Amino acid sequence: MNIATDTRSRIVAAAKTRFHSRSYANVGIQEICDNAGVQKGSFYHFFPSKRDLALAVIDEFADDWANGFVAEAFDPALPPMERIDYLIDAAYFWQKSIKEVHGRMLGCIFGNLTLEVSTQDDILRAKLLAIFTRAKFRFKDALDQAVANGDIAPLNTSLTAEAMLAYLEGVILLAKSQNDPELLYRLGPAIKTLRIELKPA
Amino acid sequence: MNIATDTRSRIVAAAKTRFHSRSYANVGIQEICDNAGVQKGSFYHFFPSKRDLALAVIDEFADDWANGFVAEAFDPALPPMERIDYLIDAAYFWQKSIKEVHGRMLGCIFGNLTLEVSTQDDILRAKLLAIFTRAKFRFKDALDQAVANGDIAPLNTSLTAEAMLAYLEGVILLAKSQNDPELLYRLGPAIKTLRIELKPA
DNA sequence: CTTGCATTTTACCGGTCGGTCAACTATTGT
DNA sequence: ACAATAGTTGACCGACCGGTAAAATGCAAG
Numbered sequence: 001m002n003i004a005t006d007t008r009s010r011i012v013a014a015a016k017t018r019f020h021s022r023s024y025a026n027v028g029i030q031e032i033c034d035n036a037g038v039q040k041g042s043f044y045h046f047f048p049s050k051r052d053l054a055l056a057v058i059d060e061f062a063d064d065w066a067n068g069f070v071a072e073a074f075d076p077a078l079p080p081m082e083r084i085d086y087l088i089d090a091a092y093f094w095q096k097s098i099k100e101v102h103g104r105m106l107g108c109i110f111g112n113l114t115l116e117v118s119t120q121d122d123i124l125r126a127k128l129l130a131i132f133t134r135a136k137f138r139f140k141d142a143l144d145q146a147v148a149n150g151d152i153a154p155l156n157t158s159l160t161a162e163a164m165l166a167y168l169e170g171v172i173l174l175a176k177s178q179n180d181p182e183l184l185y186r187l188g189p190a191i192k193t194l195r196i197e198l199k200p201a
Numbered sequence: 202m203n204i205a206t207d208t209r210s211r212i213v214a215a216a217k218t219r220f221h222s223r224s225y226a227n228v229g230i231q232e233i234c235d236n237a238g239v240q241k242g243s244f245y246h247f248f249p250s251k252r253d254l255a256l257a258v259i260d261e262f263a264d265d266w267a268n269g270f271v272a273e274a275f276d277p278a279l280p281p282m283e284r285i286d287y288l289i290d291a292a293y294f295w296q297k298s299i300k301e302v303h304g305r306m307l308g309c310i311f312g313n314l315t316l317e318v319s320t321q322d323d324i325l326r327a328k329l330l331a332i333f334t335r336a337k338f339r340f341k342d343a344l345d346q347a348v349a350n351g352d353i354a355p356l357n358t359s360l361t362a363e364a365m366l367a368y369l370e371g372v373i374l375l376a377k378s379q380n381d382p383e384l385l386y387r388l389g390p391a392i393k394t395l396r397i398e399l400k401p402a
Numbered sequence: 403c404t405t406g407c408a409t410t411t412t413a414c415c416g417g418t419c420g421g422t423c424a425a426c427t428a429t430t431g432t
Numbered sequence: 433a434c435a436a437t438a439g440t441t442g443a444c445c446g447a448c449c450g451g452t453a454a455a456a457t458g459c460a461a462g
Contacts, residue, residue, distance in 0.1 A: 021320055023224075023226060025224060025227050026226050029449085029451085039410060040412095040450095040451085041410070041411065041413095041452085041453085044450095044451070044452075045408080045410075049450080049451080105320075111316060111374055112317070115312060115374060115377065116224050119223060119307060119377075120224070125378060159391075163368075165371075165375065166372040166388060169371040169375065170372070171364070171367040173374065174366065176316065177326060177329055177330045179319070179326065186397075187363060187367060189397075190360075190396065190397045195391065195394045196387075196394075208439080230420065231419080232418095240442070241420095241421085242422085242423080242441060242442070242443095247439090250421080
């Protein structure tokens with residue numbers, strides 16, 4: 001890794017924690033640069049605009065997410081419905097550990113950014129939508145396999161997957177309003193009760 | 202209504218639409234004053250700070266909500282589970298009409314503000330939490346009555362109410378990411394499938 | 403040794419941010 | 433009528449916003 005990419009990654013790292021713990025608009029480029037030990041001119045060598053930094057931040061979070069506990073949760077070796085349990089558990093422990101370190105429930109960065117910027121920036125919105133779409137298919141795959149295995153009665157796996165993702169985001173939102181990750185523990189498991197039936201032929 | 206309260210209400214009205222359609226941090230006091238036809242010094246005669254404006258905006262939205270379609274939805278004359286259907290329907294039509302007028306899905310102002318400010322301002326967070334708590338009890342009352350009527354099997358009405366509220370917020374979030382209120386139509390009705398059982402004695 | 407490119411530094415841009423202040427004008431109660 | 437109070441005006445504050453430009457440096461290939 002050369003010096004250049006290191007500078008870039010320090011910028012993104014500084015931005016990640018700040019965008020996550022506060023908001024997009026509330027974090028200035030100057031502050032990010034100060035924290036990354038980088039001059040502002042150097043920042044604009046790597047990023048044409050603040051939005052492009054946000055895109056990079058979203059990408060890195062998505063990678064963390066995909067390669068971290070989500071990869072573990074959606075392990076094809078696990079029984080499909082257990083993967084969903086695992087994911088909820090992982091989300092709970094993640095938010096809990098963030099709160100222990102940071103003192104605050106920070107919630108889901110994708111949800112946070114979606115509600116903040118999606119009426120103002122269609123490029124960021126499209127990026128976030130793509131993240132959600134990928135997440136939805138994780139749920140859908142698990143549901144499809146659960147149906148194939150006969151673990152659950154047939155249902156509209158596509159819509160139910162979307163409903164489950166919505167529920168997860170909603171629970172995280174409510175937990176953030178209470179600054180209490182325990183809500184995830186209490187409400188999370190009910191995700192498996194969600195069902196959207198197949199349209200009758 | 203004297204002139205003073207009119208000035209104040211024009212400020213709040215201008216702020217409501219802007220906070221809803223963009224975000225808290227992205228809307229400046231100057232812009233609100235310009236739109237309300239008020240000088241900035243006059244603004245600070247009525248509001249000690251921007252946060253206090255936000256509190257007033259939240260209150261007005263909460264009143265609109267409580268006296269508007271939510272009052273209709275949670276009509277005690279309606280069978281309890283139909284009230285929930287009604288609420289989902291109303292949320293759908295509301296978001297749809299906003300999109301028709303404004304070109305955008307703006308989502309739920311309480312959810313939007315929660316994710317934006319709740320790590321940064323505990324006073325605003327407390328206010329938003331109070332709104333959610335009230336909303337939760339609307340659901341809980343309906344569930345309690347449904348159980349009493351024998352319409353649904355007994356369950357943990359308090360947690361299920363919270364789960365339903367979370368689901369509604371989550372669906373609105375996802376719909377906003379797609380800028381498409383139709384998602385509410387597709388996913389909304391599944392809210393009634395959510396169940397959190399009573400703890401076994 | 404030199405050319406050329408990537409990177410970094412520094413100073414700077416116009417504009418906006420939330421908030422303050424003192425002077426001024428209406429309105430109200432006595 | 434007068435004093436007190438409520439409301440309004442417009443200029444102003446320092447700080448910060450996202451973004452720019454040009455000069456200085458590091459570095460690698462020819």
